[in-house]
Amino acid sequence: MIKKPLILGIETSCDETAASIITENETGNPIILSNIISSQIEVHKEFGGVVPELAARSHLEKIDWIVEKAVKKSKKKINEVDAIASTAGPGLIVCLSVGLSFGKALALSLKKPFIAVNHLEGHALSPKLNSKLEYPYLLLLISGGHTEFLNVQGLGKYRRLGTTIDDALGEAFDKTAKLLGVDFPGGPQIEILAKKGNSDRFFLPKPIINRGGCNLSFAGLKTAVLKISKGIKTDQDKYDLAASFQKTIEEILRKKTILAFDEFEKQNTDKEKKLVVAGGGAANKNIRSMLLDLCDERGFQGILPPMELCGDNAAMIAMVGLEKFKSKKFDNLNFPAKPRWPLDEKAAFLKGAGIKLI
Ligand code: KG4
Numbered sequence: 144m145i146k147k148p149l150i151l152g153i154e155t156s157c158d159e160t161a162a163s164i165i166t167e168n169e170t171g172n173p174i175i176l177s178n179i180i181s182s183q184i185e186v187h188k189e190f191g192g193v194v195p196e197l198a199a200r201s202h203l204e205k206i207d208w209i210v211e212k213a214v215k216k217s218k219k220k221i222n223e224v225d226a227i228a229s230t231a232g233p234g235l236i237v238c239l240s241v242g243l244s245f246g247k248a249l250a251l252s253l254k255k256p257f258i259a260v261n262h263l264e265g266h267a268l269s270p271k272l273n274s275k276l277e278y279p280y281l282l283l284l285i286s287g288g289h290t291e292f293l294n295v296q297g298l299g300k301y302r303r304l305g306t307t308i309d310d311a312l313g314e315a316f317d318k319t320a321k322l323l324g325v326d327f328p329g330g331p332q333i334e335i336l337a338k339k340g341n342s343d344r345f346f347l348p349k350p351i352i353n354r355g356g357c358n359l360s361f362a363g364l365k366t367a368v369l370k371i372s373k374g375i376k377t378d379q380d381k382y383d384l385a386a387s388f389q390k391t392i393e394e395i396l397r398k399k400t401i402l403a404f405d406e407f408e409k410q411n412t413d414k415e416k417k418l419v420v421a422g423g424g425a426a427n428k429n430i431r432s433m434l435l436d437l438c439d440e441r442g443f444q445g446i447l448p449p450m451e452l453c454g455d456n457a458a459m460i461a462m463v464g465l466e467k468f469k470s471k472k473f474d475n476l477n478f479p480a481k482p483r484w485p486l487d488e489k490a491a492f493l494k495g496a497g498i499k500l501i
């Protein structure tokens with residue numbers, strides 16, 4: 144019997160210290176043997192956002208025992224691991240450096256291959272951990288730092304169809320939460336508040352909704368929330384603003400996803416059309432069901448990772464490691480941490496003043 148690869152994944156790009164061991168079964172389906180995540184919510188709560196230096200210090204304090212715990216839970220021995228995959232970017236450089244250095248040192252001491260992983264590719268491949276998913280597929284990545292539509296043509300082969308030109312979707316949720324006085328991390332709380340509110344109460348703008356193709360923008364929406372939030376008096380006002388925000392986000396995503404479907408269909412003639420939604424924002428239940436309904440309407444198969452794999456985790460990093468291991472794509476130990484590392488390196492940078500959209 145051929146030994147199946149055993150991959151250790153390490154993730155420290157932002158405020159989650161995570162390690163995971165995965166392998167695959169006889170039919171080639173991945174199996175998660177362990178997936179340990181230690182969040183730093185308590186560390187950053189009083190500051191209302193992630194403080195890079197504190198995050199890095201916390202990663203440093205925890206990385207050894209998180210990896211040790213992942214190995215123990217997997218019931219394997221560290222020297223049985225076939226490769227070590229660490230997130231190398233994008234993210235906070237001081238945070239990335241912890242997991243990246245740890246992974247490199249481990250690979251060197253165990254004399255095992257090292258694999259540098261793009262965190263966004265981790266999100267892109269996360270549904271592969273629990274469903275069979277063949278390339279190509281349309282990816283809607285909605286995380287705290289990124290919001291983009293990509294045509295995923297293969298491992299490492301991405302064509303960007305649209306991106307946010309300012310804030311990311313998760314960022315818009317987090318900022319709205321802050322304005323409504325919700326404790327960090329507030330994004331997921333908005334969904335809960337929205338359930339108690341009237342979504343037709345406040346009119347909020349949908350920036351670049353009728354131009355810019357499937358590019359997106361959320362900054363104007365945030366400014367409108369800021370203005371309205373100043374007049375908020377009761378809890379019901381708060382719920383209504385959360386509900387109006389949630390509804391507006393869904394409308395923006397619906398319209399832009401339809402445009403992305405068209406773009407994807409122009410680039411791919413396959414009969415089987417798939418939409419994968421990944422990243423922290425994919426944990427939003429209303430966004431999930433709206434997109435799944437849209438997929439039904441448009442003949443796309445909607446594929447979403449389970450809730451626990453939407454946010455940052457190391458199983459998705461190990462998943463990229465597994466695919467790269469099978470294609471023998473290894474990296475040198477001098478691979479740098481990359482704070483900016485787009486999936487489509489050829490796509491134009493579309494942020495800041497002076498950008499031109501059609
Ligand atoms: O993918 P992720 O865990 O980390 C990054 O790579 O950024 O995404 C985190 C983001 C945060 O901005 C958080 O507010 C958002 O995902 N998020 C949500 C929900 N859960 C997490 N946004 C809306 N609804 C949720 N249920």
Ligand code: ZN
Pocket residue numbers: 262266286287422423454455
């Ligand atoms: Zn992420």
